[in-house]
Amino acid sequence: MPATMSDVARAAGVSVMTVSNVLTGRKRVGEDTRRRVLAAVDDLGYELNLTARHLRAGRTNTVALVVPRFDHAYFGELAARLARRLEASGRHLVVEQSGASREGELKALTLARLHLYDGVLLSVVGMTPDDVARLRTTVPVVLLGEQDMPDRFDQVRMDNVEGARLATAHLLATGSRRVAAVGGSRSGRGMTYLRTLGWRRAHEEAGLMADDALVLPAGQSDLADGREAVRRLVAAGAPFDGVFAFTDTLATGVLAGLAEAGLRVPDDVQVVGFDNLDASEFLVPALTTVDPGHDAMTDHALRLLDRLIERAPGTDPGTAVEPEHVTGPVSLAVRGTTRHTA
Amino acid sequence: MPATMSDVARAAGVSVMTVSNVLTGRKRVGEDTRRRVLAAVDDLGYELNLTARHLRAGRTNTVALVVPRFDHAYFGELAARLARRLEASGRHLVVEQSGASREGELKALTLARLHLYDGVLLSVVGMTPDDVARLRTTVPVVLLGEQDMPDRFDQVRMDNVEGARLATAHLLATGSRRVAAVGGSRSGRGMTYLRTLGWRRAHEEAGLMADDALVLPAGQSDLADGREAVRRLVAAGAPFDGVFAFTDTLATGVLAGLAEAGLRVPDDVQVVGFDNLDASEFLVPALTTVDPGHDAMTDHALRLLDRLIERAPGTDPGTAVEPEHVTGPVSLAVRGTTRHTA
DNA sequence: CCATCGTGGTGTATCGATAAACCGCGCTGG
DNA sequence: CCAGCGCGGTTTATCGATACACCACGATGG
Numbered sequence: 042m043p044a045t046m047s048d049v050a051r052a053a054g055v056s057v058m059t060v061s062n063v064l065t066g067r068k069r070v071g072e073d074t075r076r077r078v079l080a081a082v083d084d085l086g087y088e089l090n091l092t093a094r095h096l097r098a099g100r101t102n103t104v105a106l107v108v109p110r111f112d113h114a115y116f117g118e119l120a121a122r123l124a125r126r127l128e129a130s131g132r133h134l135v136v137e138q139s140g141a142s143r144e145g146e147l148k149a150l151t152l153a154r155l156h157l158y159d160g161v162l163l164s165v166v167g168m169t170p171d172d173v174a175r176l177r178t179t180v181p182v183v184l185l186g187e188q189d190m191p192d193r194f195d196q197v198r199m200d201n202v203e204g205a206r207l208a209t210a211h212l213l214a215t216g217s218r219r220v221a222a223v224g225g226s227r228s229g230r231g232m233t234y235l236r237t238l239g240w241r242r243a244h245e246e247a248g249l250m251a252d253d254a255l256v257l258p259a260g261q262s263d264l265a266d267g268r269e270a271v272r273r274l275v276a277a278g279a280p281f282d283g284v285f286a287f288t289d290t291l292a293t294g295v296l297a298g299l300a301e302a303g304l305r306v307p308d309d310v311q312v313v314g315f316d317n318l319d320a321s322e323f324l325v326p327a328l329t330t331v332d333p334g335h336d337a338m339t340d341h342a343l344r345l346l347d348r349l350i351e352r353a354p355g356t357d358p359g360t361a362v363e364p365e366h367v368t369g370p371v372s373l374a375v376r377g378t379t380r381h382t383a
Numbered sequence: 384m385p386a387t388m389s390d391v392a393r394a395a396g397v398s399v400m401t402v403s404n405v406l407t408g409r410k411r412v413g414e415d416t417r418r419r420v421l422a423a424v425d426d427l428g429y430e431l432n433l434t435a436r437h438l439r440a441g442r443t444n445t446v447a448l449v450v451p452r453f454d455h456a457y458f459g460e461l462a463a464r465l466a467r468r469l470e471a472s473g474r475h476l477v478v479e480q481s482g483a484s485r486e487g488e489l490k491a492l493t494l495a496r497l498h499l500y501d502g503v504l505l506s507v508v509g510m511t512p513d514d515v516a517r518l519r520t521t522v523p524v525v526l527l528g529e530q531d532m533p534d535r536f537d538q539v540r541m542d543n544v545e546g547a548r549l550a551t552a553h554l555l556a557t558g559s560r561r562v563a564a565v566g567g568s569r570s571g572r573g574m575t576y577l578r579t580l581g582w583r584r585a586h587e588e589a590g591l592m593a594d595d596a597l598v599l600p601a602g603q604s605d606l607a608d609g610r611e612a613v614r615r616l617v618a619a620g621a622p623f624d625g626v627f628a629f630t631d632t633l634a635t636g637v638l639a640g641l642a643e644a645g646l647r648v649p650d651d652v653q654v655v656g657f658d659n660l661d662a663s664e665f666l667v668p669a670l671t672t673v674d675p676g677h678d679a680m681t682d683h684a685l686r687l688l689d690r691l692i693e694r695a696p697g698t699d700p701g702t703a704v705e706p707e708h709v710t711g712p713v714s715l716a717v718r719g720t721t722r723h724t725a
Numbered sequence: 726c727c728a729t730c731g732t733g734g735t736g737t738a739t740c741g742a743t744a745a746a747c748c749g750c751g752c753t754g755g
Numbered sequence: 756c757c758a759g760c761g762c763g764g765t766t767t768a769t770c771g772a773t774a775c776a777c778c779a780c781g782a783t784g785g
C-alpha cells in the first residue's frame with residue numbers, strides 16, 4: 042500500500058494541492074509549510090504516481106522506440122543514440138519489442154500502448170504500407186521504416202538502394218566479378234528487396250550481368266544465416282569472389298562461413314556489410330560496410346517527432362503539419378574485408 | 384482530441400460501463416448491443432486509454448528491465464530472452480536505460496516505479512549495496528546485479544569468481560603461462576573485482592604466480608578498450624601468451640588488437656571471453672567463453688519476480704516472502720581461440 | 726403461487742494528481 | 756477611506772476506465 046498524496050497531506054496538515062505544489066514547484070509555498078510537507082514525504086516514503094499525473098496532464102515526457110527485436114545490435118545502438126539525445130532535453134526513452142512480425146507491430150500500435158507515451162518511434166519491418174495506412178492513431182508517430190510508407194506519416198529512411206549500390210560498386214571496382222547478395226530477395230518491397238535492387242543496379246552500371254543464383258535469402262537468425270549462405274554457395278560449387286551482406290550481422294556470419302571453408306578475406310573473397318555497427322570495425326579483418334548516417338537519421342527522427350508533439354495540444358486538423366519523408370545520406374566505410382585496388 | 388469511451392457510449396446509445404464490458408469481455412453483453420458498440424468503436428477510431436485503466440486497475444501487465452546501456456549485446460540478448468518468457472504469460476517487457484551510473488539507476492528505478500510497472504528487473508552496476516539498502520520501494524524488484532546486494536532484495540547473480548576461475552584454469556591447462564586479465568581491477572566489489580579474483584585463484588590452484596602487471600582495466604567502450612589493452616601490452620614489451628577478457632565484447636576488441644599486432648590466435652596467444660554472446664561463436668576464430676547459464680538466470684529472475692507480484696495485492700508485511708539470492712551455474716564453451724592441449 | 730435466479734443492462738464512486746477558480750488577510754496608493 | 760493586489764493557501768472539477776451495487780424482467784422450481 043504505497044503512500045498517496047493525500048496521506049502526505051494529512052500527515053503534514055495541509056491540502057493535497059499544496060503537496061502537489063511543493064513537489065512540482067509550480068506555485069509559491071511558504072517555507073514553513075514546505076518543510077513540513079517534505080518531512081512528511083520523506084517520512085512516508087511517498088513517491089509521485091506518474092500514471093495519475095499522466096492521466097491528468099496528458100504528458101509523460103517519455104518517448105517509446107518500438108523495434109523488431111531487442112537482440113539486434115543495430116537497434117541497440119539506435120536506442121542508445123536516441124536515449125542520449127532525449128536525455129539532453131529532459132526526456133526519457135523506453136524500448137519495446139514488436140517481434141518483427143506484422144501482428145507484433147500492429148499489436149504494439151493498436152494496443153493503445155502508445156497512449157502511454159508522448160511519442161513513438163516505430164521501426165517498421167513486417168508491416169506493409171497498407172497496414173500503416175490503416176492505422177488510426179492520434180499519437181505522434183514517426184516511422185523508421187525501410188520501405189516507403191504512406192504519406193500520412195513522417196518517415197525517416199536509409200537510402201537502401203544507394204547504399205547497396207555503393208557497396209556492390211566497390212566490390213566490382215576492386216576486382217570482384219561474382220558478388221553474392223546475402224540476405225537478398227527478388228520480390229516484395231521491403232529492405233531486402235531494395236538492397237537487392239541496388240546490388241543489381243551496380244552491376245548494370247558496370248556493364249555486368251547480375252546472377253540471380255547468387256541472391257541468398259536470410260531468415261530469423263542473421264549470424265547463422267550468413268554462415269549458412271556461404272556453406273550453400275560452397276556446396277553448390279558456385280564460383281563467387283565477393284559478398285555483399287545486407288547487414289553487418291549477416292556479414293559476421295559470412296566471415297565465419299568463409300573461414301570455415303578455408304577462403305581468405307579479402308584475397309579469395311571480398312566482403313561488404315551494411316549498418317556500420319560499432320563492432321564491425323573490430324572484426325578480423327575489419328569489415329567494410331555501408332554507413333547509413335546514424336546521427337543524421339537520429340536528428341531527423343527526433344526533429345519530426347518533436348514537431349508532432351509540439352503540435353499535439355492544439356491538434357487542429359486544419360493546421361496539420363505536412364508529413365515529411367527524409368532519407369539519410371549513405372557512405373562507405375572502407376576497411377579490411379575489401380582490397381584497395383583491383 | 385482522441386475519442387473517449389463515453390463518446391463511444393453516446394454513439395452506441397449505451398452506458399460507458401457497457402462499452403467497457405464489451406471491450407474487456409468481463410461481463411456478458413447481448414449480441415445486438417455488442418455489435419452496436421463495436422461499430423461505434425470502429426467508427427470513431429476509438430482506442431483504449433491504458434493510462435486510465437492502469438490508474439484504476441493498479442496493474443499494467445508490464446515488466447520493466449533496467450539495463451546500464453542499450454547498446455551492449457549482453458543486455459539485448461537478456462531482454463530478448465525475458466521478453467519471450469513474459470510474452471508467453473501474456474505480459475510485456477519494456478527496457479529502460481540507466482546509463483551505468485549510480486544516479487541513473489536510482490533515477491530509472493524511481494521512474495520505473497512511477498510508471499506503475501508490475502515489477503522491475505534491475506541490472507545493478509553503479510549502485511552500491513548501501514544505495515540499495517536505502518531503497519524504499521513497494522514495487523516488486525529483482526536485482527540482476529553482479530555483486531552481492533543486501534538481503535532485503537531478491538537477487539540473481541552470475542558466479543563471477545567461478546566463471547573467471549574456469550576460464551583462466553583452461554588457459555593455464557592448455558599451456559598459457561602469462562595470462563592477462565583484460566577488464567580487471569584490483570579493488571572494489573563489482574564484477575571486475577570478482578572476475579579478477581577468479582583469475583587469481585586459478586593461478587593459485589595451478590601453483591603459479593599471477594602477475595598484477597597483467598591486470599588491465601577497461602573503460603566505457605569495451606571494443607576499443609580490448610584493442611587498446613593489447614596495444615599497451617605489446618608496447619610495454621610485457622610477454623603474454625593468454626588473455627582472459629572479462630566480457631565477450633572486450634574479447635572482440637582483444638582479437639582485433641592481436642590481429643593488428645600480428646599475433647596468431649590461438650597459436651601465439653589464447654583468448655577466453657565471458658558471456659557467451661550469440662556473436663561469439665561466429666568470430667574468427669570462434670571465441671572460447673564462459674557461459675553464464677542464461678536460461679537458468681532468466682528462469683530464476685522471473686520466478687522471483689512473479690513471486691513478489693503475486694504477493695503484492697495482500698502486501699502483508701507479516702507474510703513477507705524470504706528474499707532469495709540465487710547464482711547461476713557457469714560452464715565453459717570451448718572453441719577456436721584456445722587450444723585443446725598444452 | 727411465490728421465492729429465487731439469470732440475463733442484460735445502468736448509476737455511482739473511485740483510482741491519484743492537477744488546473745483553475747476562489748478566499749481571507751494585510752498592505753498600498755490615489 | 757476604499758479599490759486593488761500579492762501571498763499562501765483551500766475547494767472543486769476533471770482526466771478515462773472500471774469495480775461494485777443495483778435494477779427490471781422473465782424463467783424456473785418446489
